[in-house]
Amino acid sequence: MNATKYYIAVISAFTIWGFFSVVLKSLDDFTAFDILSYRSVLSAAIMMVITLLLRPKALKKNVSLFKSFESKIQYRILWINMLSGLFLALNWYIFIYVMNNVSVSATSLAYLICPILTMVLAFIILKEKLFKLQWFSVALSFLGCLLLSLGNFMDLFYSMIIAFSYAIYLILQRKNQEMDRFVVLTFQISFAVILLFPFFMTYDFNTEKTTFFYSMILLIAVVFTIIPMYLNIYALKGLPSSVVGVFIYLNPIINFFLAIFYFKEEITLMQGLSYVLIIISIIIFNIPALKHRIHRRRAAHIQ
Template sequence: MSLNKYYSAAFIAFFIWGFFSFALKPLHNFASLDILFYRVFFSVIIMVLVNLFFRQNIIRSNWTNFKNCDSKKKKSIVVLTLGGGVFLTLNWFVFIYVVNHVSVNAASLAYLICPILTTVFAYLILSEKLSKWQWGAVLMSVFACVLLSLDHFGDFFYSLIVAATYALYLVSQRKNSEMDKFLTLTIQLVFTAIVLIPFYPKYSGAVPTQPLFYGFMLIIVVLFTIIPLFLSLYALKGINSSAVGIMIYINPIINFVLAIFYYNEQISSLQYVSYFLILIAIVVFNYKALHSTKSNVIPPEIEGSN
């Protein structure tokens, strides 16, 4: 099985997400909750239809495999799948709020922090080992974040929530490898929709009537939700969290450049220094991963599921 396709999947996913603000900014007049509601509901409709019409054999195969698992394994699959749905929903809502009501720069910072948090959570939850150099990089990034919080505590606080929720999603889904990735994502979004439905009547605004809303929502659902989420989950089948972490940096780099040159957001000297420290930490943290990709291969899993 070629390693390149897993790296390509991760690269494409985070490259696409780097331009997410292009689809979100035109909807800044709409409430963050409304964008979340329609993003989830429309995603569920499209993904359920794709599964029902084009992937019936895969559904039957996965259901058979699930029934043949012991009770402990079944519980693990259910908890990881539904728990992933919770983390994903929280990440979406906070990210949408940050882009539209805080700053694109804060969203960029979130995905600079995310790779470090992903590995720390993997160490704490999955008992993955970290080298002394990697711990040094973690401490360096923490120091940079403290510098940012001195002048922009609000940005840092929201960035940390965005980063933590997505890091927890990635770590939880690393262990959730028994089922087809597209089907897993569909179940997570269906679960998310079920959780959100009771809140929709009370917390949603008036049903949007502007064609602009539905046009950009379709772009968000297909281009910035279904495609990159599937690609990122697929990448976790063949490369470990450090390798995926390298690709995550594509997202904030694009966001940071857009914040400065396209959205004309003001960046202070302290922010430049902090970002520079984080970039150094990124290089130090991933030095070995960048020079030993062969060690990042995960033992073959159920390839037939995708």
Template sequence: MKNTKHYLAAITAFTIWGFFSLVLRPLQTYPSLDILFYRVFVSGGLMLLVGILLRRKVWTENRQHFAALSAAEKKGLLFQLFGGGLFLTANWYFFIYVTNEVSIKASAFAYLVCPVLTTVLAWAILKEHLSRGQWVAVLLSATGCGILAVGHLTDLLYSLLIAFSYALYLVSQRKNYGADRFLLLSGQILFSALLLLPFYPVYHGLVPVAGRFYILIAVIAVFLTIFPLWLNLYALKGLRSSTVGILLYINPVLGFMLALTVFGEKVDALQLSAYGVIVLAVVLFNWFNPAIRAQAAAK
């Protein structure tokens, strides 16, 4: 299959994020904003160190590449950089807050809504074509999300904040302007760090003293931020935003399973049936994906 590596990158990234709660929940006693501060600052510091020590040549090449772009392309690339950093910052805070202050099910639900929003935004903004079968899958997944929202309006509103911020990030990163993806990601995280820096002196809590806090933050920075985000950007080089958005369902399904089996959160028959509907929607969406069917027919 032509895009096998891109599919594997997306699947790996979303699988990793599906286990995020295992690392995030032990930090539940710390304020959500503090977790965000340290996550972004540590990630930004690591990315800056890697850039200085190992990627100076890439920086020089990309600076020359940027200078050669047209005015419209420069504007688009700058939007990917600064807009992407802004969307990521918002998504990270909402996810941390909902996971630790509301419920893991609510944060998992957000990433059930996200693929639907990503697909619709990609169709509306990027003019990505969807077949009739894929629109049926989108409507079916929306129905499943609607079932999950019954009796949980507050959770739905929190989930929509997470979903919309990440959907905007996915769509904003789809177009390829030729910039190095790892360098672009570095710029987004560093911009996020600069964005948060003025707020740290005013809004941070007590400086953590427990060694476990910093160990978990390091794990989050490297294995749950930098690595899966790089995989996600790599996947977007070969896959449409709508396809990556549908693969995102791996994340909430795993999150839901952890909420149920590890953290003992309650789930009723209505919620279980809704997840079944959404899984069916994922299967249908990929079945009616013209690229996948064409590749399968060519074998």
């Protein structure tokens, strides 16, 4: 199987998410919950419109496909996608809670911890194989995260919760391969919005919304939600969860460089060392896969 397109998909997804902070920074006048609520509802609405009006044949085909499965498989598909929506909702809500009530650094740390959890959970739950060199990269990235969390235990605790919810979501997608990826994502995001709806109803939306706010939310919904999430679950169709998980590091690494060169923030020596360790761990983790692909190409060329 040619995995290049899946690598392109996962790299594109987390690269896009890496630049999310640039857009979010322009919405400083609005609360995080304002952004979350409008983003999630608009994303679900857009995907529903696309699925119902622009892709009716794909929807009809997938409904027929679902009906053709035996009841055991149907229940499994439903449960996996409902759980996926639940963990998406949990991830979004806890992320916003931590950002508003704990610290922004805790949410950033979550993106660094998530790949480690994903790799370990994929090994435990899905029995995905990890080479010794990859285990070394896990340890190295864990060390980098540990250095970043020194003196901030509560940040580490909340980061673990955020990271765990998204790691479980990634793991679930590896067992969610039967249906069309866009239809599946539409169901998941719509279900997540339904679960979050009680919080939307009880929240006091005081800040006056501007045309700029709505245009940025539209950009966030399409470019920073629908497209990267679709690319993410598409990549999981052809790549192990552990491999997809490690590319999550692209997000905080891009944020790190944006903080230095775009937002002109001061970075400590400890932070710099931590990110260097994490970058090295990504390179080390992908060495076995790169060697395997080189050997396959050589073998194919000899034949």
